[in-house]
Amino acid sequence: MLIPIPCVVMRGGTSKGPFFLHSDLPQDEARRNQVLLAVMGSPDRRQIDGLGGGDSLSSKVVMVSASSRPGIDVEYLFAQVSVDNASVDTSPNCGNMLAGVAPFALEHGLVAADKPQTSVRIYNQNTGKMVEAIVQTPGGKVNYEGEVHIDGVPGSGAPILLNFMDAAGAKTGKLMPTGQAIDVIDGVEVSCVDFSTPIVFIAASALGKRGDESKAELDADNALLARIETLRRAAALRMGLGDVSDKVLPKVVLLSPPTAGGQICSRYFVPWNCHAAHAVTGALCVAAACHIPGTLAHRLAQLDPAAPQQVTIEHPGGQLHTQVTQAGTDAEGWPHISKAGVVRTARPLVAGVTYVPGHLW
Known part of the structure; x- marks a missing residue:
């Protein structure tokens, strides 16, 4: 038996991969990781039996949920799925895939859209830091088309401004973890x-x-x-x-x-x-x-x-x-450094369900 899991494959910046509602995945971490390996087709250099593209930039997963934290709209967890090893790493963040989080949240009703743009406050579970994403939402709908071009991605799209707030010490707790500049x-x-x-x-x-x-x-x-x-x-x-x-x-x-x-x-x-x-x-x-x-x-x-x-x-x-x-x-x-910002683009590529073997669930 195959288990269907709703997902949207999105390009975020210069990366791409499936986006999930966190509630649609197993809550047990070890089981969830086995499911994500199956979704991406790892370990296999070609990832032929999954959604992965045989490259680290296209073997990424994002999990999104509503947040109960004060001043936060949604939370997201990023996972780097190894292409040729059976490993799922949630220690890093991915700013490119982050560009798709606010549009995904808006499209799934986790955040109400404003006009003509919407600010979405995102808590990154990987780093414990907050990011503000500003998305173009004329008419209360996410707009993906625009004139912003980012190197490494063909064509252009609507700008998504990402402001990383107080991001020093994301993993070590210190801006300069060794205490020295050199x-x-x-x-x-x-x-x-x-x-x-x-x-x-x-x-x-x-x-x-x-x-x-x-x-x-x-x-x-x-x-x-x-x-x-x-x-x-x-x-x-x-x-x-x-x-x-x-x-x-x-x-x-x-x-x-x-x-x-x-x-x-x-x-x-x-x-x-x-x-x-x-x-x-x-x-x-x-x-x-x-x-x-x-x-x-x-x-x-x-x-x-x-x-x-x-x-x-x-x-x-x-x-x-x-x-x-x-x-x-x-x-x-x-x-x-109180804030650092960058402009990215993102868009959904396909939406539907992905299937994994039932015994993994």
């Missing part, structure tokens, strides 16, 4: 920053790279990937994240000066290969790091003195535009 690991300078997601920053030049290489070029360099993983695991211990050999956090970013009119050039690893474009949460951490004196990002960034809050990040698929709001310093003397 750490030296095995002779390599790194900056460990946790804003919306924890990242280990490395200057591309320190690993013999320009920093503007293509994803294919970086993914083909097995020695580089091995070196990055060694540094990532060592940095994670210093950040208080423990053994991350089977975890996707922290991520790694190779940084270099901009070459195409932006403020900084970034190559974001997911973490065992290079992202085809750039994760939103990763971009916000890059932007935040550009405002933290002493970090590698601050050292390499070329901020515009007339608009220092605007940080355009160059990535393999083009550029990603962010905006950072700084308000004084935190208790440890680091910059207090």
